[in-house]
Amino acid sequence: MKKRTRIYLILFSLAALGLFVYFGVRLYVFFSNGHGFLNVTISFFLLLAETHSILHSLGFIIGLIRLRNTSDEHNRHAKLDRNNLPSVSILIPARNEPLDILEITFISVVSLDYVNKKIVFLDGSDEKYLADNKNLALKYGIDYFHPNEKPKSKAEIVNKYLPSILSKYITIFDADQNPLPEFLMETVGLAEYSNKIGFIQTPQLYSNLNASPIARGAALQQSIFYENVCEAKGKSGAMFCCGTNFLMQTVALKKVGGFDEDSVTEDFATSVKIHSLGYRSIYYNHVRVFGMAPETLPAYLKQQFRWSAGSVGVLRRLVIDSWNGKLHLRISQVWEYFLSATYYFVGWSFLILMLCPILYLLFDVPTYFASPYLYLGTFIPYYVLMMITFYSTMKRRHYKMKDVFNGIIMGSLSYPVLIKSTTAAILGKRVTFEITDKGKSGKLSFLSLWPWTIMIALNILAITNGLLHFSENPYAIIVNIVWCTYHALLLSRVFKLNRTPIIEKNNVLNYT
């Protein structure tokens, strides 16, 4: 074993140990300090929030340990005969996309280095766009499909076209995704190795980083997901389909009845069904497609809303189907799906973690905050070890700490949207994300920012009250004032991010 690998394994083990010790202490504190309804209720919710972050930290550590396994079991290629390549249908579903974005995608898809391919543009756009879209498709020799009835979702339009697909594989690119020429030769090579491979997912890399701070933050968040999280999922054969930049066996998709139209994250829901049939999935961690990140705060929040509502919606069905014995997943797959589907409760977790220091400074609950020694003695080591583990893995992949931190901040700022979407998903309600966009500027109106503004005001109020009563319990008050200050500063970032993107001349993606 290499020295560096040994160091990492020691670090991961220490982080796991810190995590278990902290969780044990938290359980002890909860059960030994319970008195008073309000105190017990708040402590219970805080314990739930911390359990969520502890579970996901544990999932992250297990994933990192799995990544140490360097076996190429999931990356075996079959040799392809260029004169006898399996057929691939490339689908580009789109709805009301700008022509210039579509054209760039068409060009890159036509340029895929693969002879036996059929490209189809699935146009779900409004009437006024159809003629121009059709002409553009024809210009690049791309087949055009527009269903008689306007499709409600991406899943629906793909499913409508699915019966006419005779090729062995299908691949889907969203309208703003630009594959590199080798995409198909490499993914088909992997898929041909075994007919038990249901699909192969490749990463998304956003290249419009300089378009706005939102685009940069979203790109970093995506990278954290596609680098560590997905690679670990791939190692346990539980990588789910992300809806674009993947290659799938047509027969596998047809066996599960096409993409799941009941879910807003049809890709995630369909992956569960494909895995349940015994197919494996592969995560091919090589960037072979470039894409575009959301550039404005409303666009970013809308994306987060859809992903969270879809993932939690799938969790609800996972529980129901498991109960009815309809799911046949391996334990490692269940664990990975559980982590993915519960991740978006992070919005709730963040809200509770923000509220507790405020409640302590204003109302002295939860009471165990009054004796911070045990808490600090176990929380600080756990937190520091987790941060070292996280940053060291990201640094190894050449990410700057500042950028990684910005990505995390953006995730935290989504909390009101995540709370709304996960609540709706648990209740089984289909909701859309409506938010007041200030004209066409890509900004949220000041009134729409109330969830962040109120929390900032509450934090300031709590800090003021804490300072006024500082002498009563200086150590506990200072700890909670630090948390409130940190949260207020973090939330105030929303005003900086809620700006119309200014694209500098030198940084604009300049397509000829």
Place this chain on the structure above:
Amino acid sequence: MKNKPNIMSPELVLQLINEARIKEELAIPIYTSHIKQTLFWSGLPNAKQEKIIASLKLLEADSQKHAKILKMVANNYTKYLKKYV
């Protein structure tokens, strides 16, 4: 007995020439643009990154020349097909 050689149809040849022209003329600038924007993630020293960007510019210029040649080949091949096939 010798196997029959795998001969491409004139339509497929033209399609492949056209795809190659699109790649040279239009796709290469797209790839170049994406790579330039994301190169900082490679972790390479700045000097190396600048060198790569300069090489990409050269390749992009070369690709435009290739595109012109491919256009000429496609035109000549079409004329040939019309005249002799």
